[in-house]
Structure formats: structure tokens, C-alpha cells
Amino acid sequence: MSKKQALGNQALESQGARPFIELRALTHAYALEGGGEVRALQGIDLTIERGEFVALVGPNGSGKSTLVRHLNGLLLPTSGQVWVDGLLTAHPSSLWKIRERVGMVFQNPENQFVASTVEEDVAFGPENLGLPPDELRRRVDDALKLVGLTEYATHPPHMLSGGQKQRTAIAGALATRPACIILDEPTSMLDPLGRRRTLETLRSLNQDQGITILLVTQSMDEATAAERMLVMVRGRVVSDGTPAEVFGQGQRLREWGLGLPSALEIADRLRERGLNLPAGLLTVEQLASALC
Amino acid sequence: MSLLLPGMHVAGGTPLHRLDPRVKMGASLLLMVLPFVAPSLPSNLLLAGFVVALAILSAVPLMALVRTLRVVVWTGIFMFVFRLFTTPGTPLLTVGGISVTLQGLGAGAVQIYRLCLLVVVSSLLTYTTSPAQLAHGVEAVLEPLARLGLPVREFAMVLTIALRFVPTLFEEIEKIVKAQEARGALIRTGPLWKRVPGWVPVFVPLFVSAFRRAEDLATAMEARGFRSAHQRTHLYRLHLTRHDLAASLLILALGAVILFVEWRMG
Numbered sequence: 165m166s167k168k169q170a171l172g173n174q175a176l177e178s179q180g181a182r183p184f185i186e187l188r189a190l191t192h193a194y195a196l197e198g199g200g201e202v203r204a205l206q207g208i209d210l211t212i213e214r215g216e217f218v219a220l221v222g223p224n225g226s227g228k229s230t231l232v233r234h235l236n237g238l239l240l241p242t243s244g245q246v247w248v249d250g251l252l253t254a255h256p257s258s259l260w261k262i263r264e265r266v267g268m269v270f271q272n273p274e275n276q277f278v279a280s281t282v283e284e285d286v287a288f289g290p291e292n293l294g295l296p297p298d299e300l301r302r303r304v305d306d307a308l309k310l311v312g313l314t315e316y317a318t319h320p321p322h323m324l325s326g327g328q329k330q331r332t333a334i335a336g337a338l339a340t341r342p343a344c345i346i347l348d349e350p351t352s353m354l355d356p357l358g359r360r361r362t363l364e365t366l367r368s369l370n371q372d373q374g375i376t377i378l379l380v381t382q383s384m385d386e387a388t389a390a391e392r393m394l395v396m397v398r399g400r401v402v403s404d405g406t407p408a409e410v411f412g413q414g415q416r417l418r419e420w421g422l423g424l425p426s427a428l429e430i431a432d433r434l435r436e437r438g439l440n441l442p443a444g445l446l447t448v449e450q451l452a453s454a455l456c
Numbered sequence: 457m458s459l460l461l462p463g464m465h466v467a468g469g470t471p472l473h474r475l476d477p478r479v480k481m482g483a484s485l486l487l488m489v490l491p492f493v494a495p496s497l498p499s500n501l502l503l504a505g506f507v508v509a510l511a512i513l514s515a516v517p518l519m520a521l522v523r524t525l526r527v528v529v530w531t532g533i534f535m536f537v538f539r540l541f542t543t544p545g546t547p548l549l550t551v552g553g554i555s556v557t558l559q560g561l562g563a564g565a566v567q568i569y570r571l572c573l574l575v576v577v578s579s580l581l582t583y584t585t586s587p588a589q590l591a592h593g594v595e596a597v598l599e600p601l602a603r604l605g606l607p608v609r610e611f612a613m614v615l616t617i618a619l620r621f622v623p624t625l626f627e628e629i630e631k632i633v634k635a636q637e638a639r640g641a642l643i644r645t646g647p648l649w650k651r652v653p654g655w656v657p658v659f660v661p662l663f664v665s666a667f668r669r670a671e672d673l674a675t676a677m678e679a680r681g682f683r684s685a686h687q688r689t690h691l692y693r694l695h696l697t698r699h700d701l702a703a704s705l706l707i708l709a710l711g712a713v714i715l716f717v718e719w720r721m722g
């Protein structure tokens with residue numbers, strides 16, 4: 165049996181039974197121009213199930229962006245494998261199916277806006293699938309409704325706030341009807357309101373539509389919104405658990421160069437002042453209800 | 457909105473906004489060419505009147521139109537002066553062997569009129585037509601060339617993206633200019649010979665960021681499943697309505713009347 169056939173059979177067997185995303189011993193090395201290389205990912209084994217809401221955190225340069233770009237084949241493994249919905253990213257013919265099932269939103273809201281109005285931008289993905297105009301219209305309208313931008317359909321990008329542009333990008337990802345959306349620091353260039361709206365949108369997509377979310381973020385407060393949290397340091401996943409478990413590791417967090425969610429920090433200071441508070445208050449809501 | 461540049465279209469519901477982009481592009485072309493084939497005064501009064509009527513119909517903000525015209529003011533003055541001195545005819549005034557002629561005055565005025573017409577007509581086109589519609593129209597008009605193997609769809613895609621980034625680049629220029637002025641650079645004030653070097657530190661960061669944008673955009677397009685312009689479909693379908701037919705007939709009638717007038721006037 166040829167290698168290609170073997171891979172194909174493996175894909176058939178695995179459908180359904182296997183996790184939605186599966187990384188096996190994934191490494192990635194960037195070749196440097198003057199010779200040499202940067203080993204950005206150093207052997208990652210990881211699975212993500214359908215319907216999960218996962219936050220990925222880690223210091224600058226730890227390999228978060230490199231990791232997520234493997235999940236829709238923007239980057240291909242130096243060694244190891246990436247399986248998405250039973251398809252191997254290294255298989256050229258799988259690439260377009262994978263990109264239909266895994267949407268991606270990037271950091272800069274301005275630079276991922278392809279078209280000159282909201283609705284045309286949202287249509288870009290499904291247009292690439294060659295869908296007929298009626299179907300495009302339906303998908304655009306549905307996606308805009310899910311992110312709450314229906315009234316902005318004909319607005320040009322320069323008349324939108326950063327948060328609205330990011331939600332347009334989310335709608336653009338939704339329009340191909342993906343099972344999973346990956347966001348690489350989508351809120352880092354937004355104001356507080358834009359951040360809150362974007363996060364609310366993600367939460368409702370996860371809860372109401374069952375869409376798998378992988379959120380790369382620098383904000384520990386945002387990470388507490390997830391049900392599972394991954395910490396990356398120097399190309400490795402060093403911690404994987406619920407936010408409560410991860411933030412419960414005190415000293416190690418400091419070694420990794422990570423901060424604490426603001427609620428946790430406030431609770432710590434209040435305890436220093438002699439207040440009796442329970443452990444594991446991750447969100448401001450939890451803190452508030454413990455105090456009142 | 458300060459200028460009527462391509463990409464700075466404003467959605468609206470006027471009859472001009474609703475016309476098919478192909479009809480609008482054809483009509484604009486005709487309106488820009490007519491003054492060259494029809495030099496007589498009556499034809500041009502008719503033409504100018506027609507364009508003014510279109511401007512009113514499009515509800516274009518007058519101030520924006522005036523500001524857009526101001527952009528070509530220097531070009532206009534240059535063309536006027538050039539014509540003034542180079543057209544042979546009855547001298548009105550002679551300075552050092554070069555004379556201003558009566559015919560030169562007329563020819564200069566005609567140049568300015570043509571330039572204004574060009575700017576107003578193209579402004580109206582971009583004001584009433586979204587960049588996507590423009591690009592789609594260009595693609596439809598050039599479709600026959602695609603059959604000869606020319607990359608028409610790719611060209612339309614490039615045009616769409618270029619038009620999309622016009623406002624972004626203008627915002628960026630504005631931002632950089634302000635930053636440089638805050639450091640004391642003379643860019644928008646001061647004598648011309650001091651202003652020109654002031655623009656260098658504006659364009660360098662502009663290019664750097666444009667390359668960054670291009671790279672990000674290419675990644676985002678790839679992530680959204682872009683392969684080639686070929687198997688793509690369009691959200692908008694172009695179809696000619698009765699409205700478009702009527703507009704086409706009207707503009708053709710105008711052309712016919714003007715040609716008739718020219719013919720009668722010899």
C-alpha cells in the first residue's frame with residue numbers, strides 16, 4: 165500500500181471516534197535567513213474535542229501563533245502530525261476542507277478586512293467555496309445576525325470601531341459554517357468595550373451554536389472565560405487544565421512569566437488585609453458574590 | 457468625508473446609486489469624451505447642464521465636491537497658463553516677445569472646463585458606486601478579454617483590494633502627518649520648498665506599514681480559503697433593470713443631440 169493510501173484509510177477509520185483536533189509530536193522550526201533555525205514548537209501532543217472553549221496563553225515568543233497556524237495548514241509540521249476532523253494538514257487535498265471547517269481570526273482588525281463593506285467581507289470565505297449568490301446571501305445574513313452586526317451590513321470598514329471590525333472577522337469565519345474558530349489575540353488592539361463584546365460573542369457561539377473555540381490571549385481575565393486553559397512556554401505546553409487548576413499553581417505561574425486574573429489578585433490582597441475569602445475566585449462575578 | 461476619492465463611496469438610495477455599474481461606467485466615459493468631439497458652445501452648455509443635474513440627483517455633498525476640485529487646482533492653472541501663451545491668434549498683451557492671445561484665453565478656459573468636468577463626473581461615479589460594484593462592473597465589461605486568456609478576474613480582485621485600502625491609507629497618512637508635525641516638521645504649512653522634504657518622513661513609514669498590511673492580508677485571505685480568483689462566485693449579481701435601460705437611452709439620446717448640434721453648426 166502506498167503512503168498516500170495508508171493515510172487515506174487512516175482518515176476513514178478515524179472519523180467520528182477521534183477528537184476534532186489532534187497534534188502528535190508536532191515540532192516546527194523556522195529557518196533563519198543567515199542559516200540556523202528557531203525551534204518554535206518542540207514536540208507537542210494535544211487534543212481538542214468538539215464544543216470545547218480553550219484559552220491558550222504564554223509569554224511573547226512562546227510559540228502560540230506558530231501552534232495555531234498549524235491547525236488550518238497555514239504552517240506545515242517540520243515533524244509530527246496535525247489531524248483536523250480526521251484530515252491530515254500535510255495532505256494538500258485536505259487543506260481546503262480543513263480551512264472550511266476551521267475559521268481563523270487574527271490580531272489586527274484592519275488588515276484582515278478584504279472587501280469594502282461588511283457584507284462583502286463576510287461573503288469572502290463562502291465566495292471562495294464557489295457557492296451560488298442565494299446561498300451566499302443566506303450565509304452572510306445568518307453570520308451577521310450571530311455577531312449582532314445586521315444593521316452594519318453595508319458599512320465600509322473605516323466607519324466601524326475596532327471591536328465591530330473584529331466581529332466582522334468572526335462573522336467572516338462563521339460564514340463557511342466551521343466547526344471551530346481559532347482567534348489569535350483578537351482583542352489586544354481593542355478598547356475595553358470592544359473586548360467585552362467580542363468575548364460575549366465568542367461565549368454565545370460556543371454555548372448556543374456548539375462551535376469549538378480556541379482563543380489565544382495575553383489577558384488572564386479573558387482566559388478565565390474558557391473551560392480549559394493551555395499554557396505554552398518556549399515551544400512546549402507546560403500546563404493544561406481548568407483555569408482554576410492552572411491559576412492554582414502559584415509559584416510556577418511567576419516562573420512562566422504569567423500574571424493573575426484581576427479577581428484573584430484582588431482576593432489575595434484582601435486576604436493579606438485579614439479578610440476571610442474562599443480560594444479559587446477567578447472572575448469578578450465570583451469575587452463579588454463572595455464579598456456580598 | 458473630506459474628498460471624493462475612489463473607495464470613499466457612501467451608500468445611498470438615489471436613482472444614481474441604484475444604477476448598474478456598467479451603465480454608470482459607460483455613461484461616465486461618454487460624458488468625459490463628448491467635450492473633445494463636440495467643441496461648440498451650445499453642446500457644452502447642454503452637457504454641463506446635464507452633469508449639474510446628475511450632481512443634484514446624486515445628492516453629493518457640495519463641499520466635498522469643491523474640495524475634490526481643489527486637488528486639481530494647480531494642474532488647472534498650469535494648463536490654463538500654458539494655453540494662454542502658446543495659442544496663436546490676436547495678441548492682447550505682449551511681454552518680452554511672448555504674447556497672450558484672445559484665442560489663448562478661450563482655449564485656456566476650455567481646458568479648465570474639461571478638467572472640471574472630468575473630476576466631477578469621476579467623483580459622481582465613485583460617490584454613487586461601491587468599490588465592489590465598480591470592480592464587478594470592470595470585470596463584467598472585460599469578460600470577453602478573459603476568454604482570450606487575460607487575467608481579468610485577478611485584475612478585478614486586485615482592484616477591489618486596492619479600492620478597499622484607499623481610505624485606510626489616507627487615515628494613515630493623516631496620522632503620520634500629525635505625528636511628524638507634533639515633532640515640528642513642516643508638512644501642511646510653511647513655504648513649498650520647505651514642505652516637500654517634510655513629506656519624506658511621511659512616506660517611509662507609510663510604505664513600511666503597507667508591506668506589513670499586505671502580508672497580514674495575504675495570510676488572512678489564505679486562511680479564508682482563497683486559492684485563485686477563478687472558482688470564486690459573487691455575492692452580488694449584476695442584472696440590468698428597466699431603470700438601467702431608461703438611463704442608457706437617456707445618455708445615448710444626449711450624445712445624439714449633441715452630435716446633431718455639432719453637425720448643424722458645421
Ligand SMILES: Nc1ncnc2c1ncn2[C@@H]1O[C@H](COP(=O)(O)OP(=O)(O)OP(=O)(O)O)[C@@H](O)[C@H]1O
Pocket residue numbers: 194195196202203204222223224225226227228229230231
Ligand atoms: N517567520 C518567522 N521566522 C523566524 N522566526 C519566527 C517566525 N515567526 C516566529 N518566529 C519565532 O518563533 C518563536 C515563536 O513565535 P510565535 O509568534 O509563535 O510566538 P507567540 O507566542 O505567538 O508570541 P506573541 O505573544 O509575541 O504573539 C519566536 O521565537 C519567534 O521569534
Ligand SMILES: [Mg+2]
Pocket residue numbers: 228229230348
Ligand atoms: Mg503571536
